[in-house]
Amino acid sequence: MSDNLSAQQLLRIRSKLETVVNEQPNTRQAESAAAALQRMREGEYGYCVECGDEISAARLAAKPDVALCVDCEALQDEEDA
Numbered sequence: 001m002s003d004n005l006s007a008q009q010l011l012r013i014r015s016k017l018e019t020v021v022n023e024q025p026n027t028r029q030a031e032s033a034a035a036a037l038q039r040m041r042e043g044e045y046g047y048c049v050e051c052g053d054e055i056s057a058a059r060l061a062a063k064p065d066v067a068l069c070v071d072c073e074a075l076q077d078e079e080d081a
């Protein structure tokens with residue numbers, strides 16, 4: 001679990017993710033939020049799924065379902081372009 005996030009922040013983020021899953025079922029957002037909740041259960045939340053780097057608390061707070069660090073996201077954007 002990321003050291004950057006306090007338990008309270010984590011709780012807030014979890015309830016945000018659960019709200020998305022419950023209120024917007026069958027959307028990409030819900031899918032991504034469910035994946036984030038799954039990572040939380042496995043203790044992997046807050047780490048980039050590509051490189052394993054820690055994702056900053058500010059980034060997680062702004063985008064709770066984010067799965068990639070800034071570097072990996074930039075790489076992915078380049079591939080998509």
Ligand SMILES: [Zn+2]
Nearest residue numbers: 048051069072
């Ligand atoms: Zn990464």
